Amino acid sequence: MGAIVVDVMLKPEILDPQGQAVAGALPRLGFEGITDVRQGKRFVLTVEGEVTDAHLAQARQAAETLLSNPVIEDVVAVHALDDSEVSAAAGAPA
Amino acid sequence: MGAIVVDVMLKPEILDPQGQAVAGALPRLGFEGITDVRQGKRFVLTVEGEVTDAHLAQARQAAETLLSNPVIEDVVAVHALDDSEVSAAAGAPA
Numbered sequence: 001m002g003a004i005v006v007d008v009m010l011k012p013e014i015l016d017p018q019g020q021a022v023a024g025a026l027p028r029l030g031f032e033g034i035t036d037v038r039q040g041k042r043f044v045l046t047v048e049g050e051v052t053d054a055h056l057a058q059a060r061q062a063a064e065t066l067l068s069n070p071v072i073e074d075v076v077a078v079h080a081l082d083d084s085e086v087s088a089a090a091g092a093p094a
Numbered sequence: 095m096g097a098i099v100v101d102v103m104l105k106p107e108i109l110d111p112q113g114q115a116v117a118g119a120l121p122r123l124g125f126e127g128i129t130d131v132r133q134g135k136r137f138v139l140t141v142e143g144e145v146t147d148a149h150l151a152q153a154r155q156a157a158e159t160l161l162s163n164p165v166i167e168d169v170v171a172v173h174a175l176d177d178s179e180v181s182a183a184a185g186a187p188a
Contacts, residue, residue, distance in 0.1 A: 040135070042136040044103065062123075
């Protein structure tokens with residue numbers, strides 16, 4: 001089973017209150033040196049068999065039409081999940 | 095300015111209603127061949143200057159303590175955002 005990752009982030013000019021809340025909490029918890037946080041979405045699409053170019057094209061189209069709101073969000077990446085990521089996702093944290 | 099990406103996904107055994115809703119909508123919109131969808135979170139942390147190992151260690155710790163709920167979520171990746179991704183995030187969709 002292959003998997004495709006679609007990353008969606010708010011456009012840079014769109015306010016991100018969730019990210020700001022995280023950025024505000026980090027110094028209170030002792031994390032210094034992180035100046036900004038933006039929060040987005042990550043989709044993992046499972047496909048039958050190996051990931052083909054057709055699957056990727058379909059994922060790209062789904063990303064633009066269903067997985068993101070093009071008014072406020074950008075699809076920043078659509079790529080096949082490599083094996084190291086699959087094992088990380090299934091087991092130990094990175 | 096460097097940036098670090100933290101990817102957080104629900105653990106495989108945790109029900110993901112958002113992902114299921116997307117998976118249910120895909121065939122109705124004509125996307126076939128995608129058998130499952132899981133939705134997670136993607137954080138982009140901006141740091142001052144270049145991304146160092148210290149920044150990554152801090153991001154990893156923040157990922158485990160603030161950005162994810164370890165009861166239901168896994169931190170699947172913590173890595174520096176490379177330049178190609180930065181330009182993609184700033185401009186054209188991938």
